[in-house]
Amino acid sequence: MIDRKTFTVPFGHVAVRDAEGRATGEVVPGSECSRCAGSGFEDKGGARLSLGRTSCAICGGAGLVRRESAAVEATRKHIAQVRKLLGMFAAEMIRRGTVHDASKFEPIEMGPLEAMQAIIDRDGPALPGSEEYKRRTDMLGPMLAHHRLNNSHHPEFYEFEYGGDCMNGVNGMDLFDLVEMFFDWRAANLDRDAGSPMSLSHSIEKYKIDPMLASILRNTADRLGYAVK
Structure with missing residues (x-):
């Protein structure tokens, strides 16, 4: 009759096996050898969560790979997914x-813009x-109508798209539109006002931006060191 003994292997440890693959009843920190399935590796310095390679103390084979816990693997997978997105x-x-503002190079827009620049x-x-x-702005009416109709970073694009001001413009945007709009405002501020405070309050009021989004825009300007008014 074979005497079988059972024992508990703590988290982060593996059972020590002999050259024939039989458990000896001992446990050590680390992982199993990919060649002999023995556990001839002892984790040095307690760094058992980092990936690495060494040689097996039982069979001498190279290619021992430490295994991470399921939680660590899931976390790494999540981080990789977020990085990709x-x-x-x-x-x-x-x-x-x-392609930002590429429509301005069309004659219907560039002609009035050159006159305004004068x-x-x-x-x-x-x-x-x-x-x-x-x-x-009224002088540029037809030019602006064409520009806004063809560039979704302008809130007016969605007023044209959905009719009237039922969407209040900004409410029809996605994150891509919103980010481009914010930096379009900043670029216009640098071009027009030489970097003096952005007229953020004026834009927020003009486009009926709700308080939560208005705070996000102000927080972003503050994070980037932009002065606003």
Whole structure:
């Protein structure tokens, strides 16, 4: 009759086996040898969660791979998945940056823009929200209508798309549109106002942006060191 003994193997440990693969009743930190299924590896320094290779003390074979716990493996898989998804998001933002405002090079937009630039060169930029700003915006009416209809980073794109202001513009956007819109505002601020405080409150009021999203926009500006008003 074979005398069979049972024993508990603590988490992070493996059973020690002899050259014939029989358990000796001892346990050590580490993992099993991929060649002889023995446990001739003892984890040095308690770093049993890091991946590594060594040689087996039982068979001398190379290629011993430490095994991580299921929780660690799941966490690594999750991190890799998030990294992949963020990379896909970043790739789309880079693509958008490449084609941003490309419609301005069409004659229907560039003609009025050149005329407006002549006014700016002569009289200087207009303050957003001012009567002069509104007058100049009206001068660009057809150009702006075409531009906004063809560029989804403008809230007006979704007013055209869905009719009237039932969507309040920004509410029709996705994250890609929103991120591009925010940095479009910042670029316009740098171009027009030489980096003076962004007129974020004006844009928030103009597009009826709700308080939660308004806070996110302000927090983002603060995180990036942009002064706002």
